[in-house]
Amino acid sequence: MPLSELTADPRPPAAAPASAPALLPPGPGPDDVQPTAHEWLDRFLTGLITVIPFLALGVVGWQLWNSLLHPSDLVVLAITYILTALGITVGFHRLFTHRSFKAVAPVRAALAVLGSAAIEGPIISWVADHRKHHAFSDQPGDPHSPHLHHGVLRGLLHAHVGWLFIHTERANRQRYAPDLLDDPVITFVDRTFFVWVLTGLAVPFGLGWAIGGSIDTALTGLLWGGAVRMLILHHVTYSINSLCHFFGRQRFETGDESRNLAWLAILSLGESWHHNHHAFPTSAHHGLRWYEVDVSSMVIRGLRRLGLAWDVVEVAPERQAAKLTA
Incomplete structure (x- = not known):
């Protein structure tokens, strides 16, 4: 599938998304789904x-x-959060979803593994x-x-976590990610998802042991x-799915309800400049002003300086100005 078909700026009107034909191959409309063979198991694991993690808060409190x-x-x-978060923000999102830059094979593989270790689902899904x-x-x-749901709280709950349990909401992998299905390294990482989940739990155990020097610190490290x-x-x-489509500021014409949420920028490593991202989905940089801190953007710039990344998509000031709201 051509790059332009996967990364065109989406501008859906109220009735039917005009960007869908450009973004997606011919086929069923928005209701197409790919039912999971073992949906009950998927819901249980989700x-x-x-x-x-909420139950673990009791142990943390004690x-x-x-x-x-x-x-x-x-x-x-700090170590595990930063690494797995970068796997999601730089890897799953900016590299693999929007192809906002290219990277050498070891970096691609490392980001795919780190994103998988974050336990937000297999990379292709x-x-x-x-x-x-x-x-x-x-x-x-x-x-x-x-x-798309009656009531503010119901809508926010659905966007935040509820949609994960509704399989009719999930995307068809063949329709929306054919390029990744053709990538042998990514399909391997996707197939071995549970290996990376376990690795993502073994690493903090090992780090706790290595830094603290005891089984006690290994367990608390876990x-x-x-x-x-x-x-x-x-x-x-x-x-990002819930709050950043409800609270915050807009300055570009996007045709949707995406928002920039400044207070979440540090923890999200720049992902909460979400309105900027929806205005320019293929941009490698979500923070488009000097004061919009975007750690993921800094990492991508660093990779480029090291010769590990190239073809980094940047949005010219003129293009930004043309899309500003009146």
């Missing part, structure tokens, strides 16, 4: 990774109450769902718009670098 927090725990949390979101942003067919990291990263990502 529920498990949603609930367990640990803090008894002054048992180790300095190594926060180090492990993640990319397909996000491409479908852009094709039908805040219109019928959008998997996680908060504006708690903070596993469960706590998952809790924070998952809900930061979910907030």
